Each structure stands twice: as C-alpha cells, then as structure tokens.
Amino acid sequence: MKKGFNSILTKILLQMAAKVGNKLWVPRVSAKLAGSGLVLIGIESYADSLNRNSNVLSYCCNTNKEFSSFYSNYLLTPKGGDKTHLNEIILNCLSEYLRNNKTPPHELIIIKNGSTKY
Numbered sequence: 001m002k003k004g005f006n007s008i009l010t011k012i013l014l015q016m017a018a019k020v021g022n023k024l025w026v027p028r029v030s031a032k033l034a035g036s037g038l039v040l041i042g043i044e045s046y047a048d049s050l051n052r053n054s055n056v057l058s059y060c061c062n063t064n065k066e067f068s069s070f071y072s073n074y075l076l077t078p079k080g081g082d083k084t085h086l087n088e089i090i091l092n093c094l095s096e097y098l099r100n101n102k103t104p105p106h107e108l109i110i111i112k113n114g115s116t117k118y
Contacts, residue, residue: 037106061093063100071096
C-alpha cells in the first residue's frame with residue numbers, strides 16, 4: 001500500500017513542478033551542441049484521412065539551448081503543396097526560439113519524414 005501511495009504522490013509532485021515552470025527532464029546533449037544555439041526542426045507529412053485532397057504537416061522544434069523546451073504545431077496543406085509551407089514552418093520555429101532566448105540560433109537542422117521530399 002505504501003509503495004503505491006508513494007508512486008501517486010511522486011506523480012502529483014512532478015505535475016505540480018511542471019505547472020510552475022520547472023523542467024522535469026533534460027536530455028543529455030553533447031558538449032559540442034549544448035549552448036551552441038542549434039535549432040532542430042522535425043517535420044512529418046501524412047495524408048489527412050478525413051479530407052483526401054489535403055495533407056497534414058506536423059512539426060516540432062527545440063526552443064532553448066538545452067533542448068529541454070519545445071514548440072509544436074501543424075498545418076493543413078493541399079495535396080502536393082508541402083514544399084510551399086517550409087518557409088512558414090521555419091519562421092514559426094525561429095520566432096519561438098527567438099522569443100525564448102532573445103537571440104537567434106547559430107545553426108538550423110531540419111529532419112523530414114513522410115511522403116514528400118524537400
């Protein structure tokens with residue numbers, strides 16, 4: 001009984017800490033990347049199952065130098081029009097990074113998966 005109670009209490013405390021802005025988990029990043037001002041953007045493209053004439057582009061990027069804070073969003077695009085939205089995705093991600101750090105990143109890496117190629 002005590003072990004189960006401790007587990008529940010731990011989860012509640014973690015939720016409380018996260019809600020007041022604490023970082024619960026910080027990934028181990030190589031010394032070369034940590035603090036370098038690198039933004040990683042991941043993009044996934046897939047067909048919209050409800051509207052067969054469109055695709056969904058979902059994307060995510062880190063918003064701090066420690067890779068412990070993230071921004072994510074999606075775009076609905078006409079089928080075959082994924083490439084035209086790359087600028088919008090990059091600008092959204094860079095704006096979030098700039099808002100959090102007050103300085104632009106030094107490097108940008110885009111990782112893309114899905115049905116289309118950039």
